[in-house]
Amino acid sequence: MTRSSYFSEVGGLPPQTQTLSGKAVFTTAYAVIPKGVMSDIVTSVLPHWDGTRAWIIARPMTGFSETFAQYIVEVAPGGGSERPEPDKGAEAGIFVVSGEMTITLDGKANALREGSFAYLPAGAAWTLKNGSDEPARFHWIRKAFKVVDGLEPPPAVFTHEDECECHAMPDTDGKWATIRFLDPADVRYDMHINIVSFEPGAIIPFMETHIMEHGLYVLEGKAVYRLNQDWVEVEAGDFMWLRAYCPQACYAGGPGRFRYLLYKDVNRHPDLRLK
Template sequence: MTDSPYFSDVGGLPPQTQTLSSKAVFTTAYAVIPKSVMSDIVTSVLPHWSGTRAWILSRPLSGFAETFSQYIVEVKPGGGSVRPEPDRRAEAAIFVVEGEGSLTHEGVAHALRPGSFAYLPAGAAWSFANDGTVPIRFHWVRKAFKVVEGLDPPPAVFTHESDCAFDAMPGTDGRWGTTRFLDADDVRYDMHLNIVSFEPGASIPFMETHIMEHGLYVLEGKAVYRLNRDWVEVEAGDYMWLRSYCPQACYAGGPGRFRYLLYKDVNRHPDL
């Protein structure tokens, strides 16, 4: 595999000697799916994808988080799909954590490498191919796009983390901030996929409680995260899944940076 700053070591099976203790938990407010859960036996194969397996981390559940599904997808050399998305209502956000490949959208091929991001509007014609020599792994967020009368649909976006600005939170001296792949002021988008970064010692110093659902996949480092009434220690490769209004906070004690990929739904009225 190619060198990557993002955690991507999923798969395999634990030995029979491993203990059954785990921080995996599913509550009415949140779920924690640790990296130890993401073994070979929990993967899915997908229609019209070849040489591919996926870890489906979240899916819409009535009474829990209802807006999105998030996968880790692994595509072997020579694998891919010319019919990747079965639902024309679904928009896609893709973030690559390992390997190289190409995504073709509306007839134009875009090279992918670790740190590459793609946003694909609902109904877009696209295909995916691993034309390299090692597997490629990426996060794929799928969401049914919420159409707004009189609002143009959002355009596709292809970029890389290195080409996106890091926005520091006010009053943090740059120790806590966000890298945004989509324009936060563009109301045409109804979802965001960002990278949130903390330097050692930085924190979210209050209990965030809000309407947005979240998927948080830890890309680097470790921290303690407050989820509802519980403090949970998380590290690179762990996934947190939060329903609306789940109180949340974070303390990144170090020794290194703590970073996670963050999904949230935005810019729309709640359905009544």
């Protein structure tokens, strides 16, 4: 599959002449955080990170994300962290959308570039460094790993989109397809991070309604998404959060491909005790 550049132009500030209308939506079933609100004034700096700022676009809280946090991280040349993860129980999925950087895990350096993916198990000793002359931008998905008695922890993964097979959905002639960075048959992993692609005119032809919570960040193109009872137009740079059981469907009208980075929680029994 031929890939074009992922959306990565976050930051800046709208001009004073811009109107206040927009498509930001926050409901009990879903939220849409459009690219236009990810400005310089909503960034966070993080402990033990140098030359770094982050847009935290999802976090566990009442009435919002329950299973994950998601950041867009920008690391300046020479920046990074020797102590990136404050929670020993947190696993990480990292997807690079621009620039180059190095993640060192257990003493081994792994070079990452645009399109690279890394899965870092909970408790892993890793560091991150941007040794290039340009900023590096990546998505960082953090999740509390759900330990299962008698099941060994999952191993780390370092790969690239170009190294992964693209799986076409049945009876779609490849118009709806998925790249899976983690093996869906490996029950050791309790989350999946995929890239989902639609060719112009492709659809999700039914209202998906399921237990998995979703985070969707649009990497390329535009589409109309059905979220609960609403149709919402989204484009590259927009983020969607979908609560478990939120009905969802999609129509990719074109003119180009529509692609997004998808998170979902999988492979575990549901908790029976409300926290």
